Amino acid sequence: xxxxxxxxxxxDFIKGATxxxxxxxxxxxxxxAADAGDRIKILNALCETIIPSKxxxxxxxxxxxxxxxxxxxxxxxxxxxxxxxxxxxASRPFFQDRTFVELNDDDRAKFLQILLKGDDxxxxxxxxxxxxARLTALKVFYxxxxxxxxxxxxNGIPIIKPGDIHQITTPNTKDLxxxxxxxxxxxxMTWEQEERARVExxxxxxxxxxxxxxxxxxxxxxxx
Numbered sequence: 001x002x003x004x005x006x007x008x009x010x011x012d013f014i015k016g017a018t019x020x021x022x023x024x025x026x027x028x029x030x031x032x033a034a035d036a037g038d039r040i041k042i043l044n045a046l047c048e049t050i051i052p053s054k055x056x057x058x059x060x061x062x063x064x065x066x067x068x069x070x071x072x073x074x075x076x077x078x079x080x081x082x083x084x085x086x087x088x089x090a091s092r093p094f095f096q097d098r099t100f101v102e103l104n105d106d107d108r109a110k111f112l113q114i115l116l117k118g119d120d121x122x123x124x125x126x127x128x129x130x131x132x133a134r135l136t137a138l139k140v141f142y143x144x145x146x147x148x149x150x151x152x153x154x155n156g157i158p159i160i161k162p163g164d165i166h167q168i169t170t171p172n173t174k175d176l177x178x179x180x181x182x183x184x185x186x187x188x189m190t191w192e193q194e195e196r197a198r199v200e201x202x203x204x205x206x207x208x209x210x211x212x213x214x215x216x217x218x219x220x221x222x223x224x
Contacts, residue, residue: 047137066146087129142179166191
């Protein structure tokens with residue numbers, strides 16, 4: 001896997017857009033199946049551009065079999081499907097009348113660069129789609145999806161693996177590369193890690209007596 005600097009360098013173009021408090025477009029009316037399908041295609045193409053994937057450098061696309069686009073879409077339900085369609089159409093003037101979904105990976109990245117410059121795309125709703133999708137995609141991806149859920153019973157109590165007397169509920173596994181793995185975040189400690197940390201802590205000399213600390217660490221002679 002490439003190091004963090006390499007991963008960051010090819011994602012620099014998505015940095016810098018801050019999320020505004022206003023401009024949230026609310027759904028009006030029902031969404032039919034065709035509209036829902038187009039929305040998912042557009043959102044998927046956008047999220048895969050925001051968190052790209054390459055051989056040896058996993059990204060958004062690698063988690064699609066686990067439903068990551070649907071997960072992002074759940075959080076973006078307040079956005080009208082119409083604004084996703086506008087976003088998809090906004091690339092036509094720059095790429096021979098092709099929509100964003102019809103572009104290849106490189107051209108999609110170029111369109112986002114055009115969008116971030118803010119001079120050539122005047123429809124602010126197009127930029128809002130990008131901002132909200134970016135924020136949500138990064139949040140879901142780096143939340144350890146799809147290993148971010150702790151299995152619980154009907155009473156909400158975590159379901160522990162058979163024979164686990166330590167009640168470890170760390171959701172991350174080595175079976176799938178998630179955002180946690182890419183970021184280098186190990187998550188909550190396993191029992192083995194807890195034991196190692198406990199051994200190291202026992203090597204520390206803890207001072208419970210303030211007088212002992214004063215006597216032990218006071219200077220031998222005061223400066224004149």
